[in-house]
Amino acid sequence: MARERRPDASHPDWVLLGVIAAPVGIKGAVRITSYAENPASFADLGPLHDGPGGPLLRLVVERAAGAAGVVARVHGVEDRNAAEKLRGKRLYVPRKSLPPLEEDDTFYHHDLVGLAVRDEEGVDLGVVAHVANYGAGDILEVALSDGRRVPVAFTRAFVPVVDVAGGRIVIARAAFEDLSGEGGREDGP
Numbered sequence: 464m465a466r467e468r469r470p471d472a473s474h475p476d477w478v479l480l481g482v483i484a485a486p487v488g489i490k491g492a493v494r495i496t497s498y499a500e501n502p503a504s505f506a507d508l509g510p511l512h513d514g515p516g517g518p519l520l521r522l523v524v525e526r527a528a529g530a531a532g533v534v535a536r537v538h539g540v541e542d543r544n545a546a547e548k549l550r551g552k553r554l555y556v557p558r559k560s561l562p563p564l565e566e567d568d569t570f571y572h573h574d575l576v577g578l579a580v581r582d583e584e585g586v587d588l589g590v591v592a593h594v595a596n597y598g599a600g601d602i603l604e605v606a607l608s609d610g611r612r613v614p615v616a617f618t619r620a621f622v623p624v625v626d627v628a629g630g631r632i633v634i635a636r637a638a639f640e641d642l643s644g645e646g647g648r649e650d651g652p
Contacts, residue, residue, distance in 0.1 A: 476515070476558050476559075477515035477556070477557060477558060478555060478556055478558050478560075478561060478571070478573045479498060479553055479554070479555055480497065480498055480505040480508070480511065480554050480555065480556055481495045481496055481497040481498055481499070481511075481553075481554040482498075482551065482552065483495055483537075483549045483550060483554070484532070484550070486543045486546035486549075486550070488543070489543045490541070490542065491536065491537070491541045491542050491543065491545055492525060492534050492536050493534070493536075493540070493546050493549055493550075494528050494533070494534055495528075495532060495554065496531060497531055497532055497533055498531075502527065502531050502532060502533050503527065505554065505556070506522050506524045508556045508561070509556065509560060511554040511555060512554070512555045513553070513554070514553060514555060515555050517555070520537055520538070520554065522535045522536065522537055522538070522554075523535060523536045537549060568625075570625060570627065572594040572601075574627050575591050575603065575625070576591050576593065576594060577591060577630075578590065578591045578625075578626075578631055578632050579630055579631040579632070580605050580631070580632055580634055581631055581632070581633050581634070582633065582634060582635070583633060583636065588605065588607055588634065589605050589606045589607040589608050590605070590606050591603050591604070591605060591632065592604045592606035592612060594617070600617065600618070601616075601617035602614045602616060602617060603615045603617050603622065603634075605634065613639060615634055615638045620635065620637070621634060621635050621637065621638035622638070623635060
């Protein structure tokens with residue numbers, strides 16, 4: 464199972480954990496779309512950065528806002544006009560700030576994006592371009608060498624080998640024949 468939802472492969476040492484979506488009320492609060500497994504948990508990782516290596520933003524989460532969001536106060540933002548200027552700001556943490564994963568078959572999405580994709584015989588197929596989860600389990604978007612993008616269910620049956628340190632994953636050819644796999648890798652067939 465992968466944890467954060469939206470990796471940003473253009474900044475490998477930084478992890479995108481959320482985006483400021485809109486102001487809330489008139490006193491400077493903002494709604495944040497969180498990409499963390501637990502929407503409010505990104506605030507526990509310390510100060511967030513406005514872009515990789517950008518200025519620090521100190522947040523206090525006030526409450527949940529839907530399934531993947533929170534309402535937060537940003538230090539120094541006191542009114543709606545100031546909050547409006549933050550709309551669209553991406554919130555990053557250094558990769559080293561993320562807690563270590565405790566399960567062997569658990570991965571951060573960020574670590575999967577960019578991995579080389581090979582089949583069982585070692586033939587290069589492409590790279591992992593994106594990882595998504597729409598509620599039924601993680602889906603790898605594989606950018607094939609011929610330019611097509613193909614979704615693959617992130618299950619043991621379709622992805623028997625994940626070697627983050629080696630920079631590769633193995634995808635069974637059957638994954639390209641049956642794209643309707645369900646569930647996350649941890650409970651897949």
